[in-house]
Amino acid sequence: MNSPILLSSGDVIADRRFEWARDREAKGDLAGAADLLLQALELAPTYASAWFVLGELRQKLGDRAGAIAAFEKARAADPQDRHGAALHLIHLGAQPPAAMPEGYVRALFDGYAPRFEQALKGLTYRAPELLFRAVEASGARMKFGSALDLGCGTGLAAATTVVEVRRRSGA
Numbered sequence: 001m002n003s004p005i006l007l008s009s010g011d012v013i014a015d016r017r018f019e020w021a022r023d024r025e026a027k028g029d030l031a032g033a034a035d036l037l038l039q040a041l042e043l044a045p046t047y048a049s050a051w052f053v054l055g056e057l058r059q060k061l062g063d064r065a066g067a068i069a070a071f072e073k074a075r076a077a078d079p080q081d082r083h084g085a086a087l088h089l090i091h092l093g094a095q096p097p098a099a100m101p102e103g104y105v106r107a108l109f110d111g112y113a114p115r116f117e118q119a120l121k122g123l124t125y126r127a128p129e130l131l132f133r134a135v136e137a138s139g140a141r142m143k144f145g146s147a148l149d150l151g152c153g154t155g156l157a158a159a160t161t162v163v164e165v166r167r168r169s170g171a
Contacts, residue, residue, distance in 0.1 A: 007078065009044035017043070018050050030057050048078035052085055059088070068094045082107040 009015050021036035037054040041047055055070035067088070074085040080103025087104070089095045112119075 007047075007049045007082070009040065009047035009050065011044045011047075014040040014044035014047055014050070018047070018053070021050075021053065025053075025057065030061055033057055034061065046077040048074050048083065051077055052083040055085065055088060059092070064092060068092050078103070080104075080107075084108075 006018075009018070017036050017040035021033040021040065024030075024033035024036060034054060034057045037050050037057070040050045041054070044050070051070050051074035055067045055074060058064075058066035058070055071085040071088045071092070071094075074083055075081050075089070078085075081101035082103045084101060084104035086095065086098065086101050090097050
């Protein structure tokens with residue numbers, strides 16, 4: 001199940017059925033997973049995560065109308081649409097193309113933030129190093145007493161610059 005976030009239903013039994021459904025899907029039993037989600041939704045009818053995952057399962061099972069109904073329920077249960085149900089509705093042709101829901105984008109990035117820098121390293125991300133070399137090649141003054149790095153993402157560019165300046169100055 002690809003849901004970027006999992007919201008609790010507030011009902012322990014419904015949440016447990018949701019987890020069992022995730023397990024059933026992981027083992028290839030999509031119909032069994034869908035049945036467990038319906039049981040969870042009987043207990044917690046506004047359980048956004050369960051509606052969203054049910055929509056994904058119904059889509060995988062070839063039930064377009066059922067998927068659309070589930071994604072609409074997911075969106076109604078979570079007006080911020082943190083799962084991105086609207087995107088699935090667009091994909092299924094149930095609504096016209098529109099901007100990504102802000103709540104979904106925020107949840108997606110918040111969920112990815114803790115691993116972002118590691119992912120960049122795995123991709124051999126070199127933008128800060130290349131920028132440093134371009135500034136250096138321009139002949140711009142490279143010495144400074146201090147710097148303030150605000151709103152610059154992870155600070156990876158600043159860290160790269162400081163390391164390069166120290167390495168080249170012998171500090």
